[in-house]
Amino acid sequence: MKLFDFHCDTPFALEKHGEPLTDNNRHISLKKVENYDSYGQLMAIFTQKSLPEEVAWGRFFVIREDFYSKMTEKTALCHTFADYEKAISEGKHPFFIAVEGGGLLCDKLERLTALYEHDVRFLTLVWRDADCIGGAFNTDVGLTDFGREVVKKCFEMGIVVDLSHASDPMAEEVLTMAEAAGKAVIATHSDSRAVYAHPRNLPDDFAKRIAKLGGTVGISMAPQHLGVNDYANIDIICDHMLHYLEIGLEDSLTFGCDFDGLDTLPEGVENVSKIIDIADALRKKGVSEEQIEKIFYKNAERFLKENF
Numbered sequence: 630m631k632l633f634d635f636h637c638d639t640p641f642a643l644e645k646h647g648e649p650l651t652d653n654n655r656h657i658s659l660k661k662v663e664n665y666d667s668y669g670q671l672m673a674i675f676t677q678k679s680l681p682e683e684v685a686w687g688r689f690f691v692i693r694e695d696f697y698s699k700m701t702e703k704t705a706l707c708h709t710f711a712d713y714e715k716a717i718s719e720g721k722h723p724f725f726i727a728v729e730g731g732g733l734l735c736d737k738l739e740r741l742t743a744l745y746e747h748d749v750r751f752l753t754l755v756w757r758d759a760d761c762i763g764g765a766f767n768t769d770v771g772l773t774d775f776g777r778e779v780v781k782k783c784f785e786m787g788i789v790v791d792l793s794h795a796s797d798p799m800a801e802e803v804l805t806m807a808e809a810a811g812k813a814v815i816a817t818h819s820d821s822r823a824v825y826a827h828p829r830n831l832p833d834d835f836a837k838r839i840a841k842l843g844g845t846v847g848i849s850m851a852p853q854h855l856g857v858n859d860y861a862n863i864d865i866i867c868d869h870m871l872h873y874l875e876i877g878l879e880d881s882l883t884f885g886c887d888f889d890g891l892d893t894l895p896e897g898v899e900n901v902s903k904i905i906d907i908a909d910a911l912r913k914k915g916v917s918e919e920q921i922e923k924i925f926y927k928n929a930e931r932f933l934k935e936n937f
């Protein structure tokens with residue numbers, strides 16, 4: 630089985646702990662993905678909300694450089710679907726670069742161009758609280774004027790806007806803008822609010838609108854977003870996936886595990902190698918092989934082909 634995952638914090642974790650990508654004590658390493666026919670990943674650069682925004686801007690370059698120094702001949706930095714296909718054909722792991730938390734733009738729109746020039750093709754607008762872009766899931770704050778400009782410029786430049794972590798008012802406005810512009814937006818790592826009522830999770834209405842625009846919704850492994858008392862296991866993960874399938878996300882459902890960004894993981898999912906066990910669980914619950922392949926990589930490939 631091939632796997633493509635839409636969210637991890639591995640570059641941040643490797644820099645923080647001074648570990649290599651090849652083999653390490655983190656959730657993701659090249660050794661831990663050997664059981665997949667291919668493994669593609671959006672490598673998000675997370676610059677920490679606790680840092681002053683100007684410091685976060687500098688951290689982006691430090692974490693990026695550190696991560697690039699840890700990539701090997703088995704990995705390929707991608708900007709386009711053609712890059713992705715080339716990497717796969719050469720037996721390499723295709724990686725795209727994302728930024729989690731737009732606060733580092735510090736009201737400077739030209740920084741978005743700089744991010745694009747430094748390989749960034751996905752932007753998670755916010756992370757927590759409110760910043761120059763607008764409010765995250767723990768606020769009722771929508772987009773700021775600057776946030777609106779950022780979204781418009783992302784649409785123009787070809788940076789995909791990620792609604793994971795956004796407040797409901799922000800998600801509502803971005804979706805309306807995307808619908809008017811005919812642009813796909815995504816939720817890289819967002820579980821279902823209908824299954825578990827956590828403000829970080831995605832309401833059905835938003836999930837369906839993302840799907841209608843041709844976007845994707847990734848299942849996160851965060852136990853605190855999956856089930857009560859911060860407990861989750863593979864059955865509970867499947868509940869979220871089955872619900873998304875039920876509401877019509879067959880062509881949009883993906884993984885966005887958030888590996889290396891979580892302190893705890895669901896029982897049975899110790900690291901990226903275990904995601905394959907979710908395929909078996911889905912089979913037992915009657916999900917078709919075609920649907921499982923879509924979730925594991927075909928929906929990702931469809932999205933990349935349509936947008937890059």
Ligand SMILES: [Zn+2]
Binds near residue numbers: 729794818887890
């Ligand atoms: Zn996140």
